[in-house]
Amino acid sequence: MSEDITLTLEEAESLSLTVLQHNGYSQAHAEAITRSVLAAQRDECHSHGLYRLIGCVSTAQNGGVDTHALPEIIDQAPSVVRVDAHRGCSLLSFEMGKKQLVEKANQTGIAALAINNCFHFSALWPEVEALSSEGLVGIAMTPTHAFVAPAGGNAPLLGTNPIAFSWPRPGETPYTFDFATSVVARGEIELHKRAGKMIPDDWAMDDKGEPTTDPAAALAGAMRTFGGYKGSALSTMIALLAGPLIGDVLGHETQAANAEKTGKPFHGELIIALSPKVFLGEHAAHHLQHAEVLFDSILGQGARLPSQRRFIAREHSLRHGVTLPKALVDELKALTH
Amino acid sequence: MSEDITLTLEEAESLSLTVLQHNGYSQAHAEAITRSVLAAQRDECHSHGLYRLIGCVSTAQNGGVDTHALPEIIDQAPSVVRVDAHRGCSLLSFEMGKKQLVEKANQTGIAALAINNCFHFSALWPEVEALSSEGLVGIAMTPTHAFVAPAGGNAPLLGTNPIAFSWPRPGETPYTFDFATSVVARGEIELHKRAGKMIPDDWAMDDKGEPTTDPAAALAGAMRTFGGYKGSALSTMIALLAGPLIGDVLGHETQAANAEKTGKPFHGELIIALSPKVFLGEHAAHHLQHAEVLFDSILGQGARLPSQRRFIAREHSLRHGVTLPKALVDELKALTH
Structure with missing residues (x-):
């Protein structure tokens, strides 16, 4: 069982700023990046939350991005x-x-x-x-x-x-939506691979352009767009x-x-x-x-508006802070010294 | 077997103008409508071609549209x-x-x-x-x-x-595309109904919101959007x-x-x-x-660009005129006197 840890929004902000500045980002960039990843974390969009700081640091270390x-x-x-x-x-x-x-x-x-x-x-x-x-x-x-x-x-x-x-x-x-025009996020296929699960045959093709249910073959091939042509x-x-x-x-x-x-x-x-x-x-x-x-x-039909879940998470985070895997917080803290 | 008839673009234009003006449209409106339906006919988009003039006339006769x-x-x-x-x-x-x-x-x-x-x-x-x-x-x-x-x-x-x-x-x-955000055109379901064919179960729902393969039930219910949420x-x-x-x-x-x-x-x-x-x-x-x-x-992968078929039809029509069902031409001619 993975252990979680709850941070106040202020603690999460401070952690993000420290990670970024310690790894070379100027204050202006650190603040702009922090506002974005903190908003995502607050809305429980974990994949765009503080987790992204790891990639920001490695991109900076590899010299790909100008941090100033x-x-x-x-x-x-x-x-x-x-x-x-x-x-x-x-x-x-x-x-x-x-x-x-x-x-x-x-x-x-x-x-x-x-x-x-x-x-x-x-x-x-x-x-x-x-x-x-x-x-x-x-x-x-x-x-x-x-x-x-x-x-x-x-x-x-x-x-x-x-x-x-x-x-x-x-x-x-x-009323907000934000979606990839691929049929699913690439991470979804990676998760299936890690779990040893097959994927539906309309998500992707292998490197010969044939439909595949094998996530590894899909990652080596090409994903499809949502909604066909x-x-x-x-x-x-x-x-x-x-x-x-x-x-x-x-x-x-x-x-x-x-x-x-x-x-x-x-x-x-x-x-x-x-x-x-x-x-x-x-x-x-x-x-x-x-x-x-x-x-x-739309709501009267029992359908959802696109970002409803996110706004509910936002309400919760504004009162109770954000909850992350302890392993992630430890990894981020390790990037501050 | 239905009989077809080929008109020069000038003949088709003249027919359209006559139909519209004879049925009350001002010259300016008749010309603008003609340019649109003629372009569609030229590109072999039959459903948006001269066929639409019938609806233009009935809408005018029913007093819904101000023809001047x-x-x-x-x-x-x-x-x-x-x-x-x-x-x-x-x-x-x-x-x-x-x-x-x-x-x-x-x-x-x-x-x-x-x-x-x-x-x-x-x-x-x-x-x-x-x-x-x-x-x-x-x-x-x-x-x-x-x-x-x-x-x-x-x-x-x-x-x-x-x-x-x-x-x-x-x-x-x-590079042009033009598509409805419904999963198919409504006319597609109507064609299935006329042909006594079932529709795929992801096109529409009946009037109780349940998936249906019955085109009549679908027309009485609701179509789905393409590409899900x-x-x-x-x-x-x-x-x-x-x-x-x-x-x-x-x-x-x-x-x-x-x-x-x-x-x-x-x-x-x-x-x-x-x-x-x-x-x-x-x-x-x-x-x-x-x-x-x-x-x-895109073309190098053997895929098509969205309007390719239409541009090929255009080439052909510009040289050889447009071909329509004789019954449609007769129906349009009947609207001119």
């Missing part, structure tokens, strides 16, 4: 702000670019933030929720390592290409928008960007913000209220 | 243009709003066109391709009648909510963006908008345009060329 990179903000156009992360982690770039993104969206109605040359390892929902908390609608997407075959294809080409969306709800937690088209759209449109790489090029091939994915990210207030003027509040009919109807 | 409505263009914000269709067909509104959308995207980098109070029956790809033909990236979405249950739910609530995307390819037909989330996003964000109705409200409940869906539409030239400046051509690596790799 100062993001450069480029006011590209009335509705476009670009941030060159200069090989730093994406999170500080997002936080620094967000201010202009919000200003532009509030002025022009719709605006985009493009982040280039960044290392990316975080969930997208904290970023779109940072926008919905300002009354904007947020959409974010990014490519990742090419683990996924296009529909009808037989080899890895597309990233797991996640997309996230957050809609501001008056007086409520936002429609998911594949959507994944391709994400590859294009968060790749060539913003002058950054395609999914199958992300690995090469780190010469050691050990670091976190290195690529771009696109975030779009839309302002209901600009679209609707004085009628915005009425129509935002009207959107509640849709959420009420 | 003059769209009103509202310059809402630097990156937002709104068009009030005033209960006219969406297509003229798109054409009239497109000019400002293109101007705004070329100026600010990303812009949106919101069409309100319109009757909508057309494919979305002609509109996103109208943008990619101007060197822009186009995204379009619209809700439709509520035939689809959210994932985990048991009753119709969401529309079939299509999304379309078009990416400009230098010297090539664009991910497709459902995407469909909900489309409902919100092309609904409350632009001050228009939700999917389950589209039916009520036509008092006679006979007309085409009455609702809003959202189109977004992004300018690679503004995002990338002098580097745009380089990165658009780089995107070709992705398309080449």
